[in-house]
Amino acid sequence: MKRWGLMGLLALAACGPDDSSDKGAQSQVCPNIIAGSLSEPVETRHVRAPLTDDDGRQRVIIRYRNQGVMATARVHQVGGQVTATFRSTPAVAARMSLQEQRALLAEDPTVESIEQDQEWRALAPATAPIHPILASVARGATPREFTPGLRKVQAHEVWDVDGDGLPDPDRPTGAGVRLCVIDSGLDLEHPELRDAVVAGRDLLEDDDDPSDFSSGHGWGTGHGTHVAGIIAARPGHGGRGSPQLSDTGVMGVAPGVELIITRVLDIHGRTHMSFVLAAVEYCAEQGAKVISLSLGGGVPSKTTFEVFAAAHAQGILVVAASGNSNAQRVDYPASDPHVLAVGAVDSLDQRATFSSGGSQLALVAPGVDVLSTFPRGQGAFSTVDVRDTRPLSRSLLYAPIENKWGKLVDCGGGATLDSCKGSTCSGFVAYVRHGEVPTDMAMVNVMKQGARAVIFANSSWEGGVDILTMPRRGQWVPAVTITQAGGTVLHRMLGELARISMSPADYAYMSGTSMAAPYVSGVAALLFSARPSATPDQVKHALLSSAKDLGPSGHDEDFGHGLVQARGALEVLTQLP
Template sequence: MKRWGLMGLLALAACGPDDSSDKGAQSQVCPNIIAGSLSEPVETRSVHSPLVGDDGRQRVIIRYKDALAVRAASRVEQVGGQVTATFRSTPAVAARLTPQEQRALLAGDPTVERIELDQEWRALAPATAPASSFLSSALQGVTARELSAGLRKVQANEVWDWDGDGLPDPGRPTGAGVRLCVVDSGLDLEHPELRDAVVAGRDLLEDDDTPSDFSSGHGWGTGHGTHVAGIIAARPGQGGLGAPYVESTGVMGVAPGVELIIARVLDLHGRTHMSFVLAAVEYCAEQGAKVISLSLGGGAPTRTAFEVFEAAHAQGILVVAAAGNSGSQVVDYPASDPHVLAVGAVDAQDRRASFSSGGSQLGLMAPGVDVLSTFPRGQGAFSTVDVRGTQPLSRSLLYGPIQNKWGKLVDCGGGESLDSCQGSTCSGFVAYVRQGEVPTDIAMVNVMKQGARAVIFGNSRPEGGVDILAMPRRGQWVPAVTITQAGGTVLHRMQGALARLSMSAADYAYMSGTSMAAPYVSGVAALLFSARPSAKPDQVKHALLSSAKDLGPSGFDEGHGHGLVQARHALEVLTQVP
């Protein structure tokens, strides 16, 4: 599965002879260059990643033979363990135990059915996106009145905008009256597009009621939850920083009237454990959610998880989850759970994205390539590349420096070595790198040590993929962008010309992944519950599946499920249910 990208490279400091002239092809680096991500201090991990402990304890799930949760918790504490969650819908607790003494003592308890490791799960974005789709979706962009190509593709506006003016019509289903729970990395709670949408929230990691994706002294997390929430619920006419790339009124969510419940379970690096997610599902149910949106996963099915999702379904909740970004024919858990609706990703041409996982449990498809949505304020960036008046479509790398740079465009091949940049100079240049030949982090370090002050990643792979990548948040980097294969072909002919990279901070960002597809379906489900508050989860699910736009082979297939979710058609099916 593709993960969050360029992580874990140690800081590399290069010291060499002072040489500010063109070096040509020499295995020599510029002096005093520091390039790469810095390893994260232990104190940062322990304080701001509650998933990691320094006392040698393991995170486990303890299942009991019957529903004696109160007694179970006291027994864990008696042996010196720490209970982190007590589940209501299954006879189990989450705990932290020493792997030898405390776990051994509890394993011998006759009331204990089994003890298993508390699985690590992760956010499911970003991912590789096909270049042709990248170009097409970007050109469509956000149209008048904030209607994105993805929103129109799933027919959301056809449910609440009958007069075609781009705004929700009075009395039409917008998600109003429906609570939808986003279980993710938390939120930029002051984002202008979302601050009026949140009605309840819980930080399961920090055990408080402020589910923010920001940590004082350590900055923003991944922004993943803010992006997901915007796809679902961005409010009309509440635009943030993004001009001229985004309309001044911003973007609009699939269900612009829905009430959001925010449950933070992902840490600053997009990681969590199964117990936090299951506890969040129970919290969502407590708060009256009708839909739960999960853009995370990575574990294996367990009886504990099965029973928690089964209970949520019994309480009238539809749980929607991302199918996974491995590109395999196996849907990730928990999307593969029988009580969860799995969602894969399509591009702007309704083709299955190359990264999107499939399989027999796949339910629906939704837009998941180059999706524009909300992002923590000022942490997103829009980029422009200009070489001799040519401006190929570009995307800035997430979390990279937001700076303007210029210099001679130098061919650095794949950035595979310290002599890959032909005609480089320590006085600075813009590196053109064919992305994908070596890991992107290594390529970045290699060209930076040769004097690059900015990097343009072009794509040379036959299938034309382009990565919307993420930079490590700690370390020394230069601004970097990715461009399409077509743009790379043009720039490759302009080596030696003056290249300019311009970046502007934004409250929005582009991402790709099934993480982006799942919230489209979650939002459509909220529209259906808004139109039919008495509907059962199975009725809404049936309406979604039976009305989907067929893709690929006729009927259900493991690559596309039942097809592309269609909000208006699904509502028509639901209204016919007795």
């Protein structure tokens, strides 16, 4: 799930004097600097954001008695607009004026209730410290396409018994199983996923093109492409990923699974409950055995309960991310009794700092610094070089992909317009201790002082580096994050020439329970592939009873039943009657 809480800050050129009395700071910000995020163009909001109803109408769910007979006609009679009619529950989604039209419907004896069509969100990428030693997929690793997360959940032990790095014939790879990803859409031409998609639907625009790209508006978040790659990236079909990846790319947990792609998230990572419920019904229509949900944030209702119950009754296992708020309760719909809730762990099997837990948490899976597919050319791999010192680094998502160099200048926490001591308007590389102010605010402050690139050093966790995100639109400079240890070394090199190099990639690192849920979804697909007649309850039992116990013995609120284990789950499933 995706946590988007980034500050929307518009910072235009500022040329006035600086009030700081610190003689080490320049007396004024640099002229003609435009820095900060920009609001979405009007045309983009209208086309791609389903939550903006300029006519003043609001979105509601109308539940009817008697199986909703004539429900659609009655909504039209009072002037409302039906946007979805559900089959698994007697309800319709509609846009209507709450004052007049709702009052008329409320008087109708066939109406059971009128409820808000809740806003749900993708809640990743989350900020999470990663361990530098175990974080990267090493160049030349054997087999090359196996990521640390894939190994951690034992996926390769199910379909690569001979250890040659490729799926073995007649082993379960997800082949014959349809898995539905309900998310932001997909880069349908990504080489790792192009052959995986068998059906798709865009619920926002009501067409059969679930692309995460819109002509004239560019790419969406890339969230759905990242999720889909964790599940289904094909062997030997790599995209652009040098120098960190070979031309074979990465491999998904279930590299033979058939993907159904449903787009419900707009370019801001938002949606309405009705779109998700309609997507669940579409997935069922298309024969899905597994549904993967890396979104949520609503509250349960009778309508949502009935839709997820119907999916379970049709033989579908629904998997959802637990949430990124570090709460001791999982978000909805992960908390639904017919949904499997998945939290996130890091490379050392510790609970991710953002991962929500609680009594309803079922499993955990890798969710920190996860490498997966991303819209072509929109991801980036980075290198930081100061006097031949190259600390582990990660480029900021959605920041410019450029190469920059300059004197390394200490900008503290980037909290003020005089934070960069020894800055110059001719350009420099800002060294910023991350965490004192929001990332985008620190970026604006140092850019106004002349920074042409930014290095964020993690200052709050020993040995880690954060995955950070910039607002999607705006004027920014290239930026990376590094470990605290790397930051300590670079801090001794202030004044030296620093180089930041970035190469466009068809891949990206992301963190969040959004990344953990598809690992479990992929493992579930492997089990259905091995035993097509299995029920959702049988697959769930195999997943839970075979999980690697990470916390106190048995189920606990930090790890659920433990880390999902594909080989162990398959062994349990094959022993069931």
